[in-house]
Amino acid sequence: MGGAKNHAESLTARGFNDTSEAICTVHIADDHLLDLVAHDVASGLCAFCDTPREETVGLEVVVSNVVRAIERSYDRTEVPSDWVPSLDTSDVLWDEFGDVFEPETQLFILGCLNELITVDNWEPLGWERQDGSTYADWRTFRKLVTHRSRFIFVANKDRHTPEGAEEASRFVAEFQRIIMENSEEIIREIPRQTVIYRGRMVSSLDDAQSLANAAALGPAPDDRAAANRMSPAGISLFYGSATQEAAVAEIAAHDVEQRDFALVGAFETLRRFRVLDLTNLQVPSVFDESRYARRGDLGFLKGFVADITSPIKLDGREHREYAPTQVLTELIRWSRYPSVDGIALPSAQARNLAVDNTANYVMFFGPESIEGHGSLRDGSRPSFRLPAGSIEAYKVNRRVDAERAQWRSSTR
Numbered sequence: 538m539g540g541a542k543n544h545a546e547s548l549t550a551r552g553f554n555d556t557s558e559a560i561c562t563v564h565i566a567d568d569h570l571l572d573l574v575a576h577d578v579a580s581g582l583c584a585f586c587d588t589p590r591e592e593t594v595g596l597e598v599v600v601s602n603v604v605r606a607i608e609r610s611y612d613r614t615e616v617p618s619d620w621v622p623s624l625d626t627s628d629v630l631w632d633e634f635g636d637v638f639e640p641e642t643q644l645f646i647l648g649c650l651n652e653l654i655t656v657d658n659w660e661p662l663g664w665e666r667q668d669g670s671t672y673a674d675w676r677t678f679r680k681l682v683t684h685r686s687r688f689i690f691v692a693n694k695d696r697h698t699p700e701g702a703e704e705a706s707r708f709v710a711e712f713q714r715i716i717m718e719n720s721e722e723i724i725r726e727i728p729r730q731t732v733i734y735r736g737r738m739v740s741s742l743d744d745a746q747s748l749a750n751a752a753a754l755g756p757a758p759d760d761r762a763a764a765n766r767m768s769p770a771g772i773s774l775f776y777g778s779a780t781q782e783a784a785v786a787e788i789a790a791h792d793v794e795q796r797d798f799a800l801v802g803a804f805e806t807l808r809r810f811r812v813l814d815l816t817n818l819q820v821p822s823v824f825d826e827s828r829y830a831r832r833g834d835l836g837f838l839k840g841f842v843a844d845i846t847s848p849i850k851l852d853g854r855e856h857r858e859y860a861p862t863q864v865l866t867e868l869i870r871w872s873r874y875p876s877v878d879g880i881a882l883p884s885a886q887a888r889n890l891a892v893d894n895t896a897n898y899v900m901f902f903g904p905e906s907i908e909g910h911g912s913l914r915d916g917s918r919p920s921f922r923l924p925a926g927s928i929e930a931y932k933v934n935r936r937v938d939a940e941r942a943q944w945r946s947s948t949r
């Protein structure tokens with residue numbers, strides 16, 4: 538009796554039930570979890586493919602690592618209450634362990650872990666310090682800048698202030714903190730003599746010769762700079778891409794006139810740049826103890842980048858939808874710490890192209906930064922050069938992808 542009681546108590550303490558089932562390692566997609574269970578790998582019967590396998594690991598080993606990982610960010614809580622936010626185990630599993638297992642069997646594995654874990658409710662650690670999540674604040678910031686107060690938001694409790702101003706101010710501070718504290722992972726150098734491609738659309742190659750020069754292919758003069766994702770009309774920045782294909786995809790997608798040809802110049806950087814590189818964010822695994830502290834920040838940035846790179850219909854809505862990224866670009870551009878020369882973002886247009894590097898760059902330089910422009914206001918040296926013979930023309934083929942929608946006309 539005593540033994541059974543002790544066993545029940547130890548099950549409660551550790552937070553999961555006994556199981557003799559095993560899982561084959563192919564279902565585990567997370568390398569850190571694979572490392573943690575490596576010592577326990579043996580042949581066995583996989584409960585998920587119902588087949589004897591060479592490399593399996595006891596489900597108990599997996600669930601014990603999962604509970605330990607949960608307890609890094611959550612406390613067990615008995616009963617959900619109105620004043621303490623809490624999540625049930627299945628929510629925590631879906632939120633934090635979604636990409637730990639291979640997609641095909643993920644549903645079954647997470648369901649099985651949910652059955653094994655005896656804790657019902659979890660309270661996020663440090664919830665009392667947070668006034669809402671960064672992502673929620675970003676959504677509020679975006680809404681405020683798009684629809685209520687674009688250029689100034691005063692968060693003053695004594696005065697009439699637009700709804701969301703407090704959250705938006707908090708987001709700006711939090712965004713700066715995230716960039717500062719993660720700078721070693723997200724700030725990268727672009728060496729001298731790196732090629733960045735930039736171009737423009739033309740209706741026929743008859744126009745090509747007159748436009749095949751640095752002035753025509755470089756950033757527009759200030760008074761002709763159009764509104765763009767990261768800069769409002771009137772502020773000229775150097776937009777470019779890491780490959781010709783990405784450059785063509787970008788300018789063709791943004792060409793409201795749907796012209797047939799693209800002229801692309803291979804601009805060369807004349808000095809070293811530092812960029813905020815948001816192209817290849819590595820969100821730490823929930824099992825990665827050394828980088829775990831960055832998980833929240835990098836996870837936020839990943840969602841943020843997905844939001845700001847999603848294509849926008851250029852039917853006039855760009856004038857409002859681009860506003861939040863224009864504001865944040867200025868914040869990054871004029872911040873002293875960390876000081877950067879530009880931002881690299883994944884190209885939404887080049888996502889489906891077979892190219893290794895789909896980075897787009899927005900560099901904080903206007904037309905005067907191009908060699909040969911001849912009027913550098915501050916007497917500094919030019920930053921980009923368009924070597925002779927480095928302009929190529931592309932014929933743009935626009936494709937339409939279609940899939941059947943879930944709609945059918947009535948048969949009656």
Ligand SMILES: [Zn+2]
Pocket residue numbers: 560561564583584585586587590
């Ligand atoms: Zn299996």
